Amino acid sequence: MRILGIETSCDETSAAVVEDARVLSNIIATQKIHEQYGGVVPEFASRAHMRQLSGIIRVALEQAHTSLDDLNGLAVTYGPGLAGSLLVGLMVCKALALSLNKPWIGVNHIEGHMLATAAEKADIRYPYISLVASGGHTLLVLVNAPLNYQIVGRTIDDAAGEAFDKVAKVLGLGYPGGPIIERVASTGVPDAIAFPRALRESGNLDFSFSGLKTAVLYYSQSLPPEVAGLQLADIAASFQKAVIDVLFSKSLAALQKFKAESLVLAGGVMRNRPLRDYFTAQCQKHGIQLAIPAPELCTDNAAMIAHTGYMHLLHGERSDFTLDVAPNLSL
Ligand code: KG4
Ligand code: ZN
Numbered sequence: 001m002r003i004l005g006i007e008t009s010c011d012e013t014s015a016a017v018v019e020d021a022r023v024l025s026n027i028i029a030t031q032k033i034h035e036q037y038g039g040v041v042p043e044f045a046s047r048a049h050m051r052q053l054s055g056i057i058r059v060a061l062e063q064a065h066t067s068l069d070d071l072n073g074l075a076v077t078y079g080p081g082l083a084g085s086l087l088v089g090l091m092v093c094k095a096l097a098l099s100l101n102k103p104w105i106g107v108n109h110i111e112g113h114m115l116a117t118a119a120e121k122a123d124i125r126y127p128y129i130s131l132v133a134s135g136g137h138t139l140l141v142l143v144n145a146p147l148n149y150q151i152v153g154r155t156i157d158d159a160a161g162e163a164f165d166k167v168a169k170v171l172g173l174g175y176p177g178g179p180i181i182e183r184v185a186s187t188g189v190p191d192a193i194a195f196p197r198a199l200r201e202s203g204n205l206d207f208s209f210s211g212l213k214t215a216v217l218y219y220s221q222s223l224p225p226e227v228a229g230l231q232l233a234d235i236a237a238s239f240q241k242a243v244i245d246v247l248f249s250k251s252l253a254a255l256q257k258f259k260a261e262s263l264v265l266a267g268g269v270m271r272n273r274p275l276r277d278y279f280t281a282q283c284q285k286h287g288i289q290l291a292i293p294a295p296e297l298c299t300d301n302a303a304m305i306a307h308t309g310y311m312h313l314l315h316g317e318r319s320d321f322t323l324d325v326a327p328n329l330s331l
Contacts, residue, residue: 001072001313002064004057004096005306008049008089009081009109010135011040015057016302017064017071018310021118024064026296026303027056038175039165046084053092060302068100075309078106078319079326080136086325094321105309106319109300110137110331111149113266115311116293116304124262124291129254133247134267135161135176140205140254141331143264147311149331152254153205160243161269163209167239170217171232181236182272188237190274193219195242197249205254212242244275248282255288262289270298 002024007014011034016026031048034040061067076093079086090106097104114130129152130141138160140153158166161178168177173184195215198208216239220228228235251263263283270276276292283290297304 001310002066002070003306003310003313004060004071004074005107005302005304005309006053006057006074006076006089006093007109007112007300007302007305008053008085009077009079010085010300011045011048012300013049013052013056014300014302015053015060016306017060017066018303018306019064020310021307023303023307024066025060026301027060027063028296028299028301029056035175038169040082042082042084045082046088049085049088053088057092068096071100071102073102073309073313074104075107075306075313076104077109077112077305078323079329080109081325081327083325083327086327090323090325098321103313103318105312105317106323107305107308107312108329108331109305110139110329112304112308113298114141114143114149114264115308116266116297116301117264117291118307124264125289127258127260128262128264129251129258129260130264130266131247131251132266133160133269135159135165137267138207138209138247139331140250142254142258142260147315151331152258153207153250155207155209156199157208157210158213160207160209160247161267163213163243164269166213167216167236170213171220171235173236178269178272181240182274184233185237185240185274186233188233188235190237190241192231192234193238195219195238197242197246200246200249205250205257207246207250209243212239240272240274243269244272244278247275248279251279252282252286252288261287262291264291266293266298268299271295
């Protein structure tokens, strides 16, 4: 089955062609305009999707040596995300499906992240735990069987990616924060500063990152400017380590609580190299089977949407033309 995927939920315009679980093309255009504003400006995002999407679909089809007629179906993100951005992708998908008379399906963006590893294809044992950490979400999900999800932990305030973005802002480093913090942290000492690990011993599986962000703010404000500059790498590395520690210890607690042996990572934060290395080493030590998507499949992309749509289409599900965008959709 050859599926065209479309993703426009935030500031990445993406189209992909996936055949069964194989990615034939995955074109991602990151909108640069938001950098100068220190965050995503919703109207600019919608307008950029409007300008770019048809060209990106064309390139995705060409790279996959696929014509519109060759497609067996279409998949598009319908939530969660920015309403105006989601509308562009959903309308383009509906227009294509209408003219081609092909089946199509609206996909939940969070589920898209979770299935980015093509976990169904890889040798992952059920039940497994999925840790989703992106700019908008931080969730621990128990996956009992294919397409069967139970949220067992979530952030009570900021998402992990949001913490990276806010801390980068506090430190005057720019947007998006994740890759910048990772780069600055690479020359720092991760245990230089003992930032808090909120809720680590709480006994439940929830996260909290806003206190960590405030601790970084207070710490950097407490330093004279000339020292703060020198300590930037240590602050970034210690903050990053605090996030990684909490994400791993809660994942381990979830695995133990639900007697799961496999952990699947998902979302933009999983691009982080020290995080990938730490999880890999710890999972080896604890005998846990670990799956991490390739970096380009961690951040927003249409291949994960096409793959997730494929799984649901295979199940016989279809969307109809009354489907609306759902900016606050949950898993
Ligand atoms: O999944 P994603 O592309 O979009 C959402 O659905 O939110 O995730 C974006 C988030 C941003 O907060 C960004 O700062 C973070 O992922 N991120 C990273 C890295 N690359 C992106 N966080 C830590 N380290 C990175 N290398
Ligand atoms: Zn995302």
